[in-house]
Amino acid sequence: MGLVLASHLALTTVLVERAPVTALGVPLALLALTTAVSAAVPVLLSLQQRVLGERVTQTIWRRLLDSCASADLVTYESHAFLNRLERVRANAVGRPPTVVSGLLALGGSGIGVVAMGGALVAIAPLMLPVLLLGGIPTIVVARRTSVLEFAFARRVTLLGQRRGYLKLLLSYRFTAAELRAFDATTELLRRHAEDDAQYLSLLEEHVRKRRRYAFAGLVASALTLGGALAVVVWLTAAGRLSLPDAGAAAIAARILGGQLSQVFRSFGSLMEASPFLLDLAKFHEDYPPGRSAGTRHDLSTSLVVEEASFTYPGQERPALDGVTVVVPRGQVVALVGENGSGKTTLAKIMAGLYAPEAGRVLWDGSELDGDDRRASCSILFQDFLKYQMSVADNVAISDTTVPIDRGRIESTVERVGIADAVNRLPHGFDTVMGIELEEGADLSGGQWQRLALARALYRDRSLVILDEPSAALDPRAEHELFADVRGVLGGRAAVLISHRYSSVQLADVIYVMEGGRVVEGGTHEELVALGGRYAELYALQAQAYLAPSSSPQRSERNA
Numbered sequence: 001m002g003l004v005l006a007s008h009l010a011l012t013t014v015l016v017e018r019a020p021v022t023a024l025g026v027p028l029a030l031l032a033l034t035t036a037v038s039a040a041v042p043v044l045l046s047l048q049q050r051v052l053g054e055r056v057t058q059t060i061w062r063r064l065l066d067s068c069a070s071a072d073l074v075t076y077e078s079h080a081f082l083n084r085l086e087r088v089r090a091n092a093v094g095r096p097p098t099v100v101s102g103l104l105a106l107g108g109s110g111i112g113v114v115a116m117g118g119a120l121v122a123i124a125p126l127m128l129p130v131l132l133l134g135g136i137p138t139i140v141v142a143r144r145t146s147v148l149e150f151a152f153a154r155r156v157t158l159l160g161q162r163r164g165y166l167k168l169l170l171s172y173r174f175t176a177a178e179l180r181a182f183d184a185t186t187e188l189l190r191r192h193a194e195d196d197a198q199y200l201s202l203l204e205e206h207v208r209k210r211r212r213y214a215f216a217g218l219v220a221s222a223l224t225l226g227g228a229l230a231v232v233v234w235l236t237a238a239g240r241l242s243l244p245d246a247g248a249a250a251i252a253a254r255i256l257g258g259q260l261s262q263v264f265r266s267f268g269s270l271m272e273a274s275p276f277l278l279d280l281a282k283f284h285e286d287y288p289p290g291r292s293a294g295t296r297h298d299l300s301t302s303l304v305v306e307e308a309s310f311t312y313p314g315q316e317r318p319a320l321d322g323v324t325v326v327v328p329r330g331q332v333v334a335l336v337g338e339n340g341s342g343k344t345t346l347a348k349i350m351a352g353l354y355a356p357e358a359g360r361v362l363w364d365g366s367e368l369d370g371d372d373r374r375a376s377c378s379i380l381f382q383d384f385l386k387y388q389m390s391v392a393d394n395v396a397i398s399d400t401t402v403p404i405d406r407g408r409i410e411s412t413v414e415r416v417g418i419a420d421a422v423n424r425l426p427h428g429f430d431t432v433m434g435i436e437l438e439e440g441a442d443l444s445g446g447q448w449q450r451l452a453l454a455r456a457l458y459r460d461r462s463l464v465i466l467d468e469p470s471a472a473l474d475p476r477a478e479h480e481l482f483a484d485v486r487g488v489l490g491g492r493a494a495v496l497i498s499h500r501y502s503s504v505q506l507a508d509v510i511y512v513m514e515g516g517r518v519v520e521g522g523t524h525e526e527l528v529a530l531g532g533r534y535a536e537l538y539a540l541q542a543q544a545y546l547a548p549s550s551s552p553q554r555s556e557r558n559a
């Protein structure tokens, strides 16, 4: 507004009052001041916008991660959820900062429009409705574009997921060895390039459609500005507008046109973001943040899984089908069976990570919900995590409900037999594992597994589930672990999943699983005497150790 009034004043001074050039001092100073202010405001706004955008991004991510952390494990087994999560992560998370900048721009241009509109109304009121009408096509275009954008995002979600996965495979430290050993990088790079090309072609098609809409919007804006200027010319020619008024009106129309199109563009970007924001809101609604920590219970008599069945989302065959097992207090119960027979699934049900679709899980005779079972158990996973944190944190992360107990961390690490290896590390228990986050160190596969065992034991619960705890251990380490497994367990009940029958035989009870069912149960001696599945698998493994030279392959090779 200041710019227009200053221009008007300058033109009136020179053209109407015919004043000397020196009289232009005040209008020119006013002009310079208003130009400087109008140039400075966007710069300051955009700087402020960065901080505000970061705040909004952080809040959105915090909420999203909160929702993710609160989702059940079984939710993570569903493709539909992972697809939605990817769409939200790839699109919606970036939108709120855009909305903030859109709102700021809308606010700034809105104020400008009101001020400039006021000036224009004072000079040539007819031009205002012409300029406002010109915004309608921009809004229509924005509405269409928002639908188009959302459809595009849906279409490329899966492709985005695959591209992300390939990027991770090709750039992750833990994939580097195998990919190089198999020279698989060439093939993966080819697949990545293929996906990139497909994405690019979809993007080009999408952009072509958007370009058509954008062009229509631009033509509408240009016509509007042209119309407004025509009004100025017409009013001037008809003598209803003086020359200074016409000059100021032309400047006002030009600036107002720009500001109006900024208002409509901001409005359009808000409209474009709206389906993504609704998608994000729906995601939070379906997966609300905040999970119950559950109440910890000690095991006084037994954990009983009774007739439990479970099918993974999207699968037809049940992974568990009417399974019943009993884990008495303080005892070691082993689960054996061929690959895919359902051992890990059963362990996850016991630990409260999955809920059985049929059957019950009884803790000391009462049904405990998943949250409480989770709070009451500890577990060592077959595919345990290697945290890029200090050794001490790698152990203590399993029980964050109590203050970190350095003495207990050290004694647990000692109990699983890797205290010497840890003490040899550059900073002992404070050495950071991994080299990505800082110049840390690393452990061997077996040492990592024992550290993960220490983590499971540090979480001091009366039931611990050990899924393949010795798969990576050397024979001596495995022997030491199982020779004193009850000492290591310190009186806890344990569910031991293992394919090593030599280790399993010390269990108080052994359950044999097959195709999601328990087919045999008893002590080692009872099961061997039964002469069933266990006896067969045990004999197969024992035979391989006791009489290697009699194995058919060896005999053939020796022949």
Ligand SMILES: Nc1ncnc2c1ncn2[C@@H]1O[C@H](COP(=O)(O)OP(=O)(O)OP(=O)(O)O)[C@@H](O)[C@H]1O
Pocket (backbone or CB within 6 Å): 077, 312, 313, 315, 319, 337, 338, 339, 340, 341, 342, 343, 344, 345, 346, 382
């Ligand atoms: N996340 C999953 N989604 C779909 N199916 C799964 C999933 N995890 C396991 N399964 C299926 O459930 C069945 C039981 O798997 P589970 O991991 O419990 O077997 P397991 O006895 O522990 O096998 P292993 O000895 O190889 O560790 C298998 O048929 C497997 O294909």
